[in-house]
Amino acid sequence: MCLILWSYSHSCADAFIGINWGRLSSQRLIPSMVVDLLLQNDITNVRIFQQSANVLEAFSDSGIRVTVGLSNSLLDRYMNESTLQWWIEDKILKYEKVMRFGYVTIGSNPFTIYPNSKLYFNVVDVAKNMQKQLYNNSISYLKTTTPHYTDVLNLTSSSKPSEVDFRDDIKAKMIEYVRFLRDNDSPFLLTVYPIDFVNTYDLDLEFAFMDKKSTHIVQDINATYTNAFELLYDSLHWALTKAGAGMVKIEIGAIGWPTDSYRGASVENAERFYRTFLPYIASGRGTPMRPNQNIDVFLNTLSDENRMPVELGLFQRHWGIYKFNGEPKYKIDLSGKGRDILPSTAKGVIQMPNRWCVFNKNNDDPMLVETMKNMACNVSDCSSLEKGGSCSTLSYEDKVSYAFNRYFQTMGQASESSNEKCDLGGLGKVLADNPSKGGCDFPVEILSAEYVVEGETFGSAGERLYGRISSSMGLLVLLLLRMII
Template sequence: MYKMISSLSISLLMPLILFCGEIHVGAYLGINWGRMATQKLVPSMVVNLLLQNGISELRLFQPSFHVLDAFADTNIGLIVTLQENYLKNVFEQKQIDDYIHERVKVYSEKGVKFRYVYVGNEPFTKSLYMKKQFNGTIRYLNMTRDALDKFNLPNIKATTPHFTDVLTNVTKPSEGDFREDIKGKMLEFLDCINRTGAPFVIHIFPIYTVYRYGFDVDFAFFDNKSKFKIVDGNNSYTNLFTFIYDTLVSALAKAGYGDMEIIVGQIGWPTDGYVSASEPNAERFHRGLLQYIARKEGTPLRPNKDINMYLLGLTDENMVVTDYGPYQRHWGIYKHDGIPKYKIDFTLQDRDVKPSVAKGTVRMPNRWCAFDGKTDHNESLVLQDYEYACEKSDCTAFGAGATCDNLSFTEKVSYAYNMLCQITNQDLRKSNLSGATMTTNNPSTPDCDFPIEILTAEVVDGGSALTRRY
């Protein structure tokens, strides 16, 4: 019955996605969907959500079989990712062949529309590259291309996304170049994707970059209200996006690939976990960004060009790593329960609307776990349990400038206890925390929300330990 309802919903929504697809002539707007969260929207819900909102392109981080099944015959273009923790266990071509066959070839025949296979993720990022944890990108890229060709999938391109720190720390776009320590590898990579007609994929995190470069934070927004701008010869840059984009254009030109296609693989604005990370700022950023895309004006070095990009991201991920900062768990345009946080119009028509709510989620009862605040508890044990609860759940809302930054210690203990309690389906017996109690009185403050999780049967994968996370 559930499958019948899901199929009917998709068939009814197909005209909407096709209609919205006509708006993006020559370019498209997609979105990233990662599932590193304790409770996840089931794939059929996400498909319906995309169709309802006219989102025709999606990047999957974990292309599990049951997820891919949900995208059959939906006309949604997919990017799938071969992640590092899979690739580091690849020793021969047959392993890549098997992966491409079972997760791309088979599902292509079922009607899944694949656009790209990403091989790894940000392999030349300083923290990863300097540790030399993973340095086989080009080899695995070639193996993936060979596998796609072997199964007669020439239209699916293989490439690897990169973070902006592959570029030198420049003050003007015309000075753009790739870092010296990776230049040799980058030239080899560029030759590889150029030969196969694949694009260069860049990840841009404006909130990180403005603070990293010491720019005025308003420079990150397209409606920059400050006087801060960067003048580079005859070109003037009043926002970070065009500055970074043209810095990459210059770097590619110096490497001999001035006409290479660029895709913005990730861009967005977080809503918590950092200074300036908020829902109003996220709405402001996305409105300006989508207005800019719709105008098709390009950048000073590539004027009047369509720019394809994927927003980051669909939902929050409370278990994702926080290498760049706590805000990495708060990229979602949607909360974990499928409720949109702010207004955004994915159709590029600049409507003042919130996107559709995910259908089918079931919220757990209005019960919160809290610390009783009694003074007769062993303080060391309470502190130990507080740290344990944060480690096992998510306390990134405590970051400097974040929504829960101003809580008292007792309130922070309650918040941490609640986060752990919610991810264990409100079962206090599973955590055994000092002074923990259940309450029906919402302990949230005006600035800090104590969330309640959703019920879901979703799991990432039912396969082997090696592939379970993909």
């Protein structure tokens, strides 16, 4: 069947497999490298989480359709028409002639009920105002939508899709929202993580995969569900129908599989999930309630983000299909054809020297060792050391070494407090031999000469964290020296 894609004009096309690109990392690929990587892999749709000029300019004339948006933390600021007009001029009109835009997303999972989450009820008003301003600027082809997590639905461990509706506490607002989508031909952007669904409700992990090996089967009227994705997708369909918006198109704003720090999170399981999920998407067979229908998806996410907030779980830092250095973690055919291939590797990446900082095993002051380990983890990312992580079975001394190395790499293999670069209270030493053990990788990071702009960034799997400068004059000098050499 024919699918409408909103770009310069309405056209008939197959469903797309796009990708999310978040930048909450201490070292990150520069935008031009990312554009090249996407083109190498024939990815023509991307959802970005930072709209600074250097990012938008990198996508100019690339042919890639770019979805941009506002984070939750910016919703109050963009309530009135004048500020929305400024945003449209700065992010859309300035680039419209050289860039293809997908959607404008308003907020990010604004009604999620995870601990410490704030509900952003003004998200619907901002979406309406943004759409009005887009019409006023004669860019009515560009539609506004909001990514919503599956917990906007009143799901339980025994939910049947036909019994599902929107949560009572947000039901009135969701009805208002989905009718706005209906009246403006905008899609509902659903954030869905099958692994999180089965873990939250303690279901059979196999139900998160799509290869029909699960013992958990849900029978609903004339439909049989053997996997979480189809069940969750059709649950939203029923909620939309009950709200008078049954024909609203459902697109997947984020779906993926973490590779660390969660039950079932591993490189092997991520590869297995995509091996069946992507051909399913490419087949266009749809779901029991929406058969023979194309489903557009944004995979989450391009690369790991070691600065992501971890309130929702340490696995939030491990969604990447790629490592932070642009190397693929596993085989995945991003075309959906199911081929047994690795995706293309990022080109032009400059890795820091092959050296690692480890614990020198001086245990004279155990309290100092623990203090320095904690300090190193607070500055960097030690999520792989926690229960269920790929490095959780290391000895205590090796865990200290892992923490020291993550700190050392995050700081650009340099410490502002010591000329020795790996001093750490006199407990560290530099090695030229890789100390990785078993499935625990001691990474060497890449040179990065960029910063994330404060106030414009929110993570690909969550909400905005903070701006952080990751470059330093020392790194820039080292980069120039290596280029000269």
